[in-house]
Amino acid sequence: MSLQLAQLAGLHGLGWADLLQLWLHFMLLSLLAVGGAITTAPDMQRYLVAQHGWMSDAEFNTSIAIAQAAPGPNILFVALMGWQIAGLAGLLATMSGILLPSSVLALLASRYAQRHADSRLVRAFTAGLMPVTLGLLLSTGWLLTATVRTAWPAMALVAAVVWLNWRTKLSPLWLIAAGALVGMLTLS
Amino acid sequence: MNGAAPGAAAAEHAALRTPSGCGELFHVFTRLALQGFGGVLPIAHRELVERERWLSAAQFLELLTVSQVLPGPNIVNMSMILGYRWFGLRGALAASAGLLALPLLIVLALALVYQHWAHLPLVAAALRGMGAVAAGLVIATALKLGRNAAANPLGRPLSWSLAALTLLAVGLLRWPLVVAVLGIGGLGMALAAWRLGPAGRPS
Numbered sequence: 001m002s003l004q005l006a007q008l009a010g011l012h013g014l015g016w017a018d019l020l021q022l023w024l025h026f027m028l029l030s031l032l033a034v035g036g037a038i039t040t041a042p043d044m045q046r047y048l049v050a051q052h053g054w055m056s057d058a059e060f061n062t063s064i065a066i067a068q069a070a071p072g073p074n075i076l077f078v079a080l081m082g083w084q085i086a087g088l089a090g091l092l093a094t095m096s097g098i099l100l101p102s103s104v105l106a107l108l109a110s111r112y113a114q115r116h117a118d119s120r121l122v123r124a125f126t127a128g129l130m131p132v133t134l135g136l137l138l139s140t141g142w143l144l145t146a147t148v149r150t151a152w153p154a155m156a157l158v159a160a161v162v163w164l165n166w167r168t169k170l171s172p173l174w175l176i177a178a179g180a181l182v183g184m185l186t187l188s
Numbered sequence: 189m190n191g192a193a194p195g196a197a198a199a200e201h202a203a204l205r206t207p208s209g210c211g212e213l214f215h216v217f218t219r220l221a222l223q224g225f226g227g228v229l230p231i232a233h234r235e236l237v238e239r240e241r242w243l244s245a246a247q248f249l250e251l252l253t254v255s256q257v258l259p260g261p262n263i264v265n266m267s268m269i270l271g272y273r274w275f276g277l278r279g280a281l282a283a284s285a286g287l288l289a290l291p292l293l294i295v296l297a298l299a300l301v302y303q304h305w306a307h308l309p310l311v312a313a314a315l316r317g318m319g320a321v322a323a324g325l326v327i328a329t330a331l332k333l334g335r336n337a338a339a340n341p342l343g344r345p346l347s348w349s350l351a352a353l354t355l356l357a358v359g360l361l362r363w364p365l366v367v368a369v370l371g372i373g374g375l376g377m378a379l380a381a382w383r384l385g386p387a388g389r390p391s
Contacts, residue, residue, distance in 0.1 A: 036260075072228065
C-alpha cells in the first residue's frame with residue numbers, strides 16, 4: 001500500500017522538464033491520431049520505450065491489455081502509461097496532452113466539415129487519410145504481438161480473434177477471457 | 189446548429205428528443221462507457237440512436253464520419269461534438285467526463301490490483317494472453333474499416349498499397365508518426381483530390 005501511495009505523489013525519478021516534454025509529445029500525437037488514439041501506439045512505444053526507456057515493452061503491452069479488458073474507451077491505455085511513468089502527474093500529462101488539442105480541433109472543425117461535407121477538400125482529406133488509418137491499426141496490432149511472437153498458441157489465438165471479431169458478433173469480453181485462459185495455460 | 193431537427197426534417201426526426209440537461213448527458217455517457225468492452229462505438233449506436241433517440245441513424249453515421257476524420261479518440265470527439273451542440277462547452281465537458289471519469293477509476297483500480305499480483309507467473313501470463321487478444325481486436329478493426337476501401341475514391345488496390353506502405357514505415361521501420369501521417373497521408377490526399385477531379389466526383 002505504501003508503494004502505491006508513493007506512486008500517487010512521486011514522479012518516479014522523472015524531472016519536471018521530462019514531464020513537460022512528455023506532455024508536449026502527447027499533444028503532438030493528439031493531432032496526428034487519425035482514426036483514434038490507438039493508431040499512435042507505435043509512436044508511443046518508439047518514444048516511451050525505445051527512445052527514453054521510461055517503460056519496458058512488457059509494461060507498455062500490459063497497459064494496453066488492461067485498458068482493453070476494462071469497460072470504457074480504449075483511450076484509457078494512455079492514462080495507464082502516464083501512471084506507470086510518473087504517477088498521477090504522468091497520468092494528467094498524458095491524458096490532457098492526448099485529449100486537449102484534438103478536442104478543440106473537433107469542436108472547431110465539426111461545424112465546418114458538416115457544412116462542406118461534399119466539397120473536394122473535405123472528401124480528399126477523408127479519403128486520403130483512410131489508408132493511413134488502416135496501416136496504423138495494422139502496425140499497432142503487429143506491435144502488440146511483440147511479447148508473444150515466439151509462442152505459437154498465442155499467435156494462433158491472435159489469428160482466431162481476428163477472424164471471430166471480423167466475421168461474428170461475439171462479444172470481445174469472451175475473447176478477452178479466452179485470452180487470459182490461453183495465456184495461463186501456455187505462457188507461464 | 190441544433191442537433192435535434194435540421195431544416196427539412198424527415199418523419200423520423202420528429203420522434204427524436206433532446207437530453208434534459210448536462211446531468212442526463214453525463215449519466216447516459218457513463219452508462220454507455222461502462223458497457224463498452226473492447227470499444228464503445230457499437231454501444232454508442234445502440235444507446236444514442238435506439239434507446240435514447242437523441243439521433244437518427246443517418247445523423248449518427250454523419251457524426252461518426254466527422255469524428256473519424258478528425259484526429260483524436262473517435263468516441264471522445266463524438267461526445268464533445270454532441271454535448272457542444274446541445275449545451276455548449278458545459279455540454280461538451282459533461283458528455284466527455286461521463287465517458288471517461290468512472291472508467292478511468294476502474295482501469296486504475298485494475299492496474300493497482302495487477303501490480304499487486306504481477307509477480308505471480310500465472311497473472312503475468314494471463315495478461316500476455318489478453319495482450320494477444322488486444323492485438324487481434326485491433327487488426328480486425330482494420331479489416332472491418334478496410335471494407336469501405338471500395339467506396340473510397342482511391343479505389344481498393346491503391347488504398348491497400350498506401351496502408352501497406354504505412355505498416356512498413358511505422359510498424360517495421362519505426363519511422364516517427366509525424367513523417368508517416370504527413371508524408372503518406374499527404375500523398376493519399378493528393379491522389380484522392382486528383383481522382384476526384386475538379387467537380388468533386390470520381391472521374
